[in-house]
Amino acid sequence: MFESAEIGHAIDKETYEAEVPALREALLEAQFELQQQNRFPVIVLINGIEGAGKGETVKLLNEWMDPRLIEVRTFDQQTDEELARPPAWRYWRMLPAKGRMGVFFGNWYSQMLQGRVHGLFKDAVLDQGINGAERLEKMLCNEGALIFKFWFHLSKQQMKARLKLLQDDPLHSWRISPLDWQQSQTYDKFVKYGERVIRRTSRDYAPWHIIEGVDPHYRSLAVGKILLAGLQAALKRPNLKPDKVSAAPLTTSVDRLGLLDALDMSQQLTKKDYEEQLITEQARLSGLLRDKRMRKHALVAVFEGNDAAGKGGAIRRVAAALDPRQYSIVPIAAPTEEERAQPYLWRFWRHIPARGKFTIFDRSWYGRVLVERIEGFCTPADWMRAYGEINDFEEQIDASNVIVVKFWLAIDKQTQLERFQEREQIPFKRFKITEDDWRNREKWDDYRAAVGDMVDRTSTEVSPWTLVEANDKRWARVKVLRTINRALEAAFEKSDKHDKKRK
Structure with a gap:
């Protein structure tokens, strides 16, 4: 599943700098059209391998687009307030309103993957989480939301090379987090269960986009163009919500007894x-x-x-x-x-x-x-x-x-x-x-x-x-x-x- 994200995708600096201005302008136009139409929200789920450029890419999107219309949410350890309520409560209360974009780090996929990788629960619980994610996303899309799901990927060799490079650089060694080291030890498990999640939850209404994270130029352009294409298509559609009933109409009792x-x-x-x-x-x-x-x-x-x-x-x-x-x-x-x-x-x-x-x-x-x-x-x-x-x-x-x-x-x-x-x-x-x-x-x-x-x-x-x-x-x-x-x-x-x- 991740083979095409381990082949060394790269964009040279000259090409990157030539394409960014037009892409940035188009993203801004789409963002303001999203605000003007005020018909639907955009939800961006950020997942994948640590060190594959998730944070850098979102930071760049905030530079390319108007950050006032983007809400970046990070779901780390649950607060006491969140622990006292159902797990989905923390996500529901942070959903972006129509006309706005919400970027979710540590979302429902991160929680289920980390829990399974570290043995907090078995496959049956993971499958329950997958089913719950499918139902949630289907419901959000039925309500009109536009969902982008990104998996930022590195091969095991690429991940180790990145950690060694940062470790040997006194100016950048601070960028290595405990989670980076932890994932370097559990990489195989994380990818195994990540593949399971992606396979089960990539749907026509909310597909996954797998992005190779080694080259920042390629990574940034790929994410920007996917967002732009999705936004432009949604903004042109007259209605994102399904308006047809696919089931037979409900009928009253034959004897009229209720x-x-x-x-x-x-x-x-x-x-x-x-x-x-x-x-x-x-x-x-x-x-x-x-x-x-x-x-x-x-x-x-x-x-x-x-x-x-x-x-x-x-x-x-x-x-x-x-x-x-x-x-x-x-x-x-x-x-x-x-x-x-x-x-x-x-x-x-x-x-x-x-x-x-x-x-x-x-x-x-x-x-x-x-x-x-x-x-x-x-x-x-x-x-x-x-x-x-x-x-x-x-x-x-x-x-x-x-x-x-x-x-x-x-x-x-x-x-x-x-x-x-x-x-x-x-x-x-x-x-x-x-x-x-x-x-x-x-x-x-x-x-x-x-x-x-x-x-x-x-x-x-x-x-x-x-x-x-x-x-x-x-x-x-x-x-x-x-x-x-x-x-x-x-x-x-x-x-x-x-x-x-x-x-």
Whole structure:
């Protein structure tokens, strides 16, 4: 795989100096056109052999192009903040916005390669990382991102010759890092697993480019021309996002019976039973979140439901049991300009809690398969693929001990009408009712079908949906609290069993 990057590619100085001015001018023009169009971000992943010119090339790109529009990110040792969250969190929060370029050193490929080379895990874990990288890049490209992946290469002989040259030069010996010496000892393993990664993850939407790193003139021109060609092609395309659905359209049940029709909406609690059970479940939740085992976990509660179903009241009863320092509530409305400039899931990744913490989402990432689907705010291709992307997202955070509890608060159409009318009559509730609420009500059947599809496709073993009969607010509030408590207890029991097996 690396044979063509070990044959001594070289460009003489005269040719290099003759070609650079035009290349630099074209790169600048493409960069400013990228900013002007503001349609997509550019992500450049830098990987390969130590000493093959990775840093020098990126430094040169910053000189050739406008560095104000380039964000260079280096992912070295994880910080305490990063260690307390899922591994992908550190990359998501650093993604460049539309119209900008992000250069990632020490990216997800570096982490998986270093871990496998140094025996931190076996091939099965490496393959999981490869699969995760494929899914991430596919999702980013589906969101419109342009991805360049560079592997800077040196043969084993070339690497040793470079180290000896630097070691013998008192003015440049400082440039040899501990990682250089380390990789000189593990070169064969690094190349072996590097080949495996490249073979598995070079796709038409995000191919690898292998660059021989011995000659700086060749290396610089090669990278610059690849970037230019990719940028120019993307800038000419009218749309980088796929806009066609490759699957058959979703259809309603033949007998018109939906998932929500199976709920017993007559469930209710008396005031006395409600007050007793509410206090019991709130005390139980308070104790569970103060349990020392919570230090190994984080908790996410997702609240979705019909308008006027009582999400706010249920959230307040959950929060009333807790110290305000333990939790945060994230209300989700229409995306801001900053959020529109990023992939859809970015606005949610940034709010994933650290271990020991609890985040409540008042509406969530499911907006894509609900309101955005119904109102036409995204294409059918967007919301059809969102089911898989959401499942992958929830699997990733579950794998990092984030407990995900998801609620759909359901009311019937008559109950909603009564609550809407009540809100219009009571002054301190009037702010809760808007024209959008009445307009959404006209699409009642569309939303019920979308909810059924959502639950069918995203209620999984790791993060199942809980459907809450919410005609009676008391019943709904207690059921929400009890479900959260059971999820916490189940997670603690599972981790206890895991700890015992390890001993």
